Structures are given as structure tokens and as C-alpha cells.
Amino acid sequence: MAMYNAPFHWRRYRERYRLLGSRCETCGRIFFPLRKICPNCRRKGNPVPIAFSGRGKVYTHTVIRIPPEGFEGFAPYIMGIIELDEGPKVTSQVVECTPEDVYIGMPVEVCFRKLRTQGRQGIICYGFKFRPININLKN
Amino acid sequence: MNVNTVDLKKRDVAIVGIGLTQSGELWDKSLRDIAFEGGFAAAADAGIRGKDIEAFFVGNMSGGMFAGQEHVAALVADFLGLNPTPAIRVESACASGSVALRQGYIAVASGLYDLVAVGGVEKMTDVQGRWATLTLVGSMDFEWEGYFGATFPGIFAMMARRYIYEYGLTREQLAKVAVKSHYHSSFNPYAQFRNRITEDNVLKSPLVADPLRLLDCCPTSDGAACVLLAPAEEAKRYTDTPIIIDACAQASDTLALFDRRDVCTIDATVEASRQAFGQAHIDHRDVDVLEAHDCFTIAEVLALEDLGFCEKGKAGVLYDEGQTYVGGALPVNTDGGLKASGHPVGATGVKQVVELVKQLRGEAEGGRQVDGAEVGLAHNIGGSGATAVVTILRRGD
Numbered sequence: 001m002a003m004y005n006a007p008f009h010w011r012r013y014r015e016r017y018r019l020l021g022s023r024c025e026t027c028g029r030i031f032f033p034l035r036k037i038c039p040n041c042r043r044k045g046n047p048v049p050i051a052f053s054g055r056g057k058v059y060t061h062t063v064i065r066i067p068p069e070g071f072e073g074f075a076p077y078i079m080g081i082i083e084l085d086e087g088p089k090v091t092s093q094v095v096e097c098t099p100e101d102v103y104i105g106m107p108v109e110v111c112f113r114k115l116r117t118q119g120r121q122g123i124i125c126y127g128f129k130f131r132p133i134n135i136n137l138k139n
Numbered sequence: 140m141n142v143n144t145v146d147l148k149k150r151d152v153a154i155v156g157i158g159l160t161q162s163g164e165l166w167d168k169s170l171r172d173i174a175f176e177g178g179f180a181a182a183a184d185a186g187i188r189g190k191d192i193e194a195f196f197v198g199n200m201s202g203g204m205f206a207g208q209e210h211v212a213a214l215v216a217d218f219l220g221l222n223p224t225p226a227i228r229v230e231s232a233c234a235s236g237s238v239a240l241r242q243g244y245i246a247v248a249s250g251l252y253d254l255v256a257v258g259g260v261e262k263m264t265d266v267q268g269r270w271a272t273l274t275l276v277g278s279m280d281f282e283w284e285g286y287f288g289a290t291f292p293g294i295f296a297m298m299a300r301r302y303i304y305e306y307g308l309t310r311e312q313l314a315k316v317a318v319k320s321h322y323h324s325s326f327n328p329y330a331q332f333r334n335r336i337t338e339d340n341v342l343k344s345p346l347v348a349d350p351l352r353l354l355d356c357c358p359t360s361d362g363a364a365c366v367l368l369a370p371a372e373e374a375k376r377y378t379d380t381p382i383i384i385d386a387c388a389q390a391s392d393t394l395a396l397f398d399r400r401d402v403c404t405i406d407a408t409v410e411a412s413r414q415a416f417g418q419a420h421i422d423h424r425d426v427d428v429l430e431a432h433d434c435f436t437i438a439e440v441l442a443l444e445d446l447g448f449c450e451k452g453k454a455g456v457l458y459d460e461g462q463t464y465v466g467g468a469l470p471v472n473t474d475g476g477l478k479a480s481g482h483p484v485g486a487t488g489v490k491q492v493v494e495l496v497k498q499l500r501g502e503a504e505g506g507r508q509v510d511g512a513e514v515g516l517a518h519n520i521g522g523s524g525a526t527a528v529v530t531i532l533r534r535g536d
Binding site: 012060061066068070072077079090092104129 | 402
């Protein structure tokens with residue numbers, strides 16, 4: 001991964017740490033990530049930031065076995081598209097389970113994790129990943 | 140909001156010359172060497188001199204990341220000896236070539252220029268594979284896909300997983316896409332891979348991003364392609380068999396896969412296809428040969444459906460029946476496609492059109508000529524489908 005300067009990571013930290021999106025107050029549609037213009041209402045729209053509950057279901061998934069530069073230490077790792085309870089989808093890693101455990105429709109919740117380190121002495125990048133919701137504990 | 144392309148189009152446009160390099164790991168050639176070779180071949184094919192060219196469009200995805208070289212259009216013009224002809228680089232990830240073609244088409248159709256060169260070039264093998272992988276991640280939404288560890292094969296793998304879940308495509312049907320492509324490329328002297336493979340080879344190749352395996356994936360390639368465009372009424376000055384561009388339509392969609400209306404449909408393809416068939420005033424049954432964007436086997440399956448050649452969820456059957464081979468009802472990727480003939484990303488859109496021109500001229504090498512082909516369609520997408528271009532060509536003599 002290229003050695004980006006701190007602002008590259010810093011300017012998005014709220015969204016990457018807390019899983020934020022936008023809700024258009026005109027049409028009610030919810031988006032991830034933040035959008036300044038609602039593609040539905042355009043000029044008449046009024047998107048405002050919202051925090052997602054962090055719960056959702058695996059919509060589709062894969063296992064990355066050939067990682068890009070910067071992710072070598074994590075491979076193989078599970079990537080998924082998560083359909084959030086609020087509707088929008090988000091691409092994220094799925095952790096705390098094995099590739100054999102993951103299935104379409106699996107309930108997951110957001111968690112805060114290290115994404116990668118930019119080189120040996122570089123910036124440590126954090127962000128959200130998702131993990132299975134332990135149904136047994138809830139019951 | 141739609142531009143009335145019929146009013147703006149002053150005249151028909153013909154392809155009057157084609158040039159193509161080998162695709163592959165061209166260790167002895169740099170970016171400029173490859174571009175020169177493709178451009179020179181096109182000029183020779185049309186029997187023109189460089190100074191006859193009035194404008195030059197070059198599709199190139201990432202000279203900077205792949206070869207440390209930006210300002211690619213000026214470089215290529217320089218080393219083709221075209222100065223001071225205006226040279227314009229066009230970037231739309233893997234669709235750079237066809238978006239460049241569309242700009243060249245507009246430049247001639249509008250009456251502005253009478254001879255335009257459209258090239259595509261990419262030099263991908265001068266960097267390590269993981270750097271190339273990272274560069275391709277840039278064709279998706281880097282901040283919200285790549286940053287979290289998604290790769291290009293990973294994104295298409297997630298489409299494949301969902302498609303298999305929704306429509307019951309089998310792993311064997313997906314393997315048949317690659318088997319067909321390698322069979323076609325075995326007849327193509329310009330192809331990166333000329334070996335034939337079996338379903339078993341595909342199913343036993345290493346996993347790259349489940350469920351996609353190595354033989355589901357196109358390679359990284361060096362290569363260039365070039366076409367020369369002129370007004371149709373002047374085309375016979377350059378060639379006996381001009382090929383008319385009957386349609387060239389482009390559409391956009393969200394950069395991120397997770398934001399799409401449907402993960403299993405490339406809506407940009409659907410829209411570009413709708414417009415292209417409307418412009419060309421033809422029916423799907425009129426298409427004799429098809430170049431579909433198959434960066435991964437699943438992409439070709441989606442393309443056949445999104446272009447409207449079969450119902451959603453039914454493309455797998457075409458592979459079971461062998462319909463996508465030369466000799467079948469719908470020959471697809473007769474050059475081997477991106478999968479087997481190679482995917483030099485910025486060149487691919489032009490390379491596909493070169494193959495169609497060969498087919499429509501009746502000049503396809505080896506055993507892959509589609510008998511009596513009159514109409515061809517090329518489909519090229521950028522990234523995971525944020526850009527799609529559909530071009531329809533017709534034999535014009």
C-alpha cells in the first residue's frame with residue numbers, strides 16, 4: 001500500500017471508526033457512505049449524517065487468498081458485503097469465524113479492528129469489520 | 140436529459156485500419172515500444188502516413204502506477220512521430236480503450252476530424268503482482284472497498300457467490316466459460332495463452348477468491364491495439380472492407396459494488412446496451428459475433444444477460460449447450476477474450492474491436508472465423524461495472 005500521509009486516513013476516521021451514513025430527510029432513503037447529494041432527490045434532497053446500529057446480515061462473501069500490498073499478514077481473510085438492518089450495504093472483512101462458518105444470511109455485528117499497518121514504522125489504520133452475532137448468548 | 144445523438148451525428152464513421160500487438164509478458168518491450176508497434180501496424184493496414192492523422196486518442200488506465208509514466212498520450216504521439224498532432228489520454232479503468240474509441244467516434248461523427256487514431260496501451264508486468272493487484276483496486280471505490288482489503292477478484296467473487304445463490308449457476312458451468320475462451324485463443328496468434336484447458340483444470344486450479352479460481356481470472360498483460368477512424372463516405376480510400384460503427388453507447392453506475400441496485404446485474408451494461416441497440420436499429424438475433432468483457436468467468440455470464448442475449452439467470456445453459464463456441468448460435472470472445480487472449484487493461488476495449496473487425500472482414504486467423512459474420516458487438520466495462528461501453532459494428536462494403 002502506498003505510504004499515504006496522515007490526513008488521508010484522519011479525514012475519514014469518524015466514518016471508518018463509527019460506521020456513519022446519510023439519511024435524506026426529503027425521501028427517507030439511507031446511504032452508506034456519507035453523501036452530500038441524494039442521488040434520488042438531488043437539489044431538493046437533504047442528506048444528514050446518521051450512525052448505523054451496526055447490525056446486519058452477510059449478503060455475499062469471499063475469501064481473499066491473494067492479498068494486495070499491505071494486507072499480506074492477514075491473508076487468507078474473509079470479505080463480505082453486509083446488508084445493514086437499516087438497508088444499505090457495506091463491504092467489509094468478516095472476522096472471528098472461519099471461511100467454512102460464513103453463509104449468506106448470517107447475522108453479523110460491527111466491531112472495531114486494525115485494518116493494516118503502512119510499513120514497519122508507518123501509520124496503523126483502524127476501521128470497522130464485522131463478526132458473527134452469537135445468537136446463543138442473546139437467548 | 141438524454142442527448143439526441145441522432146441530431147449531433149453528422150455522418151457515419153468507419154474503421155479503416157487496425158493494429159494489434161501480442162498480449163502477454165513482453166519483457167523486451169516498454170510502454171512506448173508496445174504503443175508504437177500497435178499504432179504502426181494500424182497505419183500500415185490503412186496505408187496512411189502518420190501526418191495524415193488529425194487527432195489521437197489513447198486509452199490507458201495507469202501508466203503511472205504500472206510503469207511510472209504519466210502523460211502517456213504525448214509520449215505515444217512523440218514516439219510515433221505524430222507531433223504536433225493533438226493527443227488525448229482517456230482513462231476509465233478497464234474501459235479506457237472503448238471510452239477512447241467513443242471519443243474518437245464522436246470526433247469524426249461530428250464532422251470535426253476526417254482521420255482519427257484511437258489506441259489503447261497498457262504495460263502491466265514491470266511491477267510485482269501485488270502492486271498490480273493494488274493498482275487494479277483503484278478501479279473500484281478505493282476509500283470504501285480497497286481500503287478495507289477488497290481486491291478486484293474479490294469483488295467479482297462476491298458477485299459470483301450471490302449469483303450462484305440466487306440463480307443456481309453451477310461451478311462446472313462457470314468453468315466452461317474459461318474452457319471455451321482457451322479453445323478460441325488456441326487459434327489466435329496474438330493471444331497470451333494458446334493452451335487448451337479442461338473443466339477439471341479449472342476446478343483444480345488454486346483458489347484466488349472463493350469461489351473463483353486461478354483459471355477463472357484473466358491475466359495481467361502487456362499489449363496495445365489501435366484502430367483508424369474515417370467518415371464512412373471516404374472509407375474506400377483506405378480499405379476495401381470498411382467496418383461501420385453503427386452504435387457506440389456508454390453508461391455509468393456506482394463505483395462501489397455494495398451500492399448497486401443489484402449485485403448480480405451490471406446496470407451500466409443494461410443501459411449502454413439499450414442505447415446501442417436503439418442507435419443501430421437492430422435486434423439481438425442480428426448479432427453474429429460478440430466480444431464480452433470477461434475479466435472473470437462470472438463477468439461473461441453477467442454480460443450475456445445484461446446485454447439482453449438471454450434471460451437473467453439463464454446464461455449457464457448457453458455454456459452447457461456449447462452455444463458460445465464458433466459454430467454455435469452466439470459465438471462469444473472468438474479471440475479468447477480477456478481470460479485467454481489477455482487483458483492489457485487500457486488496450487482491451489480497442490483490442491476487442493480489432494477482433495470484431497477481423498471477424499467482419501473475414502480475416503480471423505485459424506479456426507475461429509465465424510462464417511459470414513456481418514454484425515459484431517463489443518462490450519467493455521471499467522472496474523466492477525461503473526462504466527460500460529457497448530459498440531456495434533457492421534460490415535460496410
